[in-house]
Amino acid sequence: MRRGEGTMIRLTVVLLTIASVARTGVCTRLPYSTHYDYIDVDQVLNNSRLYTKYFECLMGQGKCTPEAKELRDKLPEALQTNCGICSERQAKESHKVIRFLINQRPEDFKMLEAKYDPSGLYMKRYQEEMKLNGAFS
Template sequence: MGHLTIVLLAAAFEVLTGSRAYTTHYDYIDVDQVLNNTRLYTKYVECLLGQGKCTPEARELRDKLPEALQTNCARCSERQASESHRVIRFLIQNRQEDFKLLEAKYDPSGLYFKRFEEETKRNVSLS
């Protein structure tokens, strides 16, 4: 089997299994700065809700969010998974209305949020 064949098989496997990780290109973003800056925060939420223009970072988040929710962030880096949980907690505790709007758009059945709650309870009991 030639080198090119092996590379193509590996690429096909990644596509079929979805094993490729999300880009870490935007992992430098200071999530606290976004959450605590009303203007930045509003721009991200508007983009996620399809109500405003998107920065490249917000567009990437918007495009990957449905799959990340469905797969419990299987393709997320450790930092992405950790930060996503922190953002969800922030929304629940500080921005209930925004959380409800985002949940209605991305998780209308409540399935993914329920999984998040269960995982959070498990992690607390393991601490």
């Protein structure tokens, strides 16, 4: 496995935080593994081959590495819990990914949003949080 491939797990953290950085409510579950927190998310976002591989996995259109499958499997829960059991780094990196998708890959973002947030609930929460933090227009 290449060093950047595991990074997409934070794209759970991609759409994960379509939810929000803020943790709302108390969660009794164990936090997500921080095993891949050392990976540079920018490397994946800026590497077309890696980015495409993970995007296709998330969309159910391609083969998944074990890391990408874990991301795909954890994403719905992370959205539902507003990233409530994400590490601080995962939450921070997920916002980076969301900003990247919105600004650099808007069509991909729309497809991911349609698949993982068809009602718009999580995106609305994310936008509200970003407005409160002055980080989203």
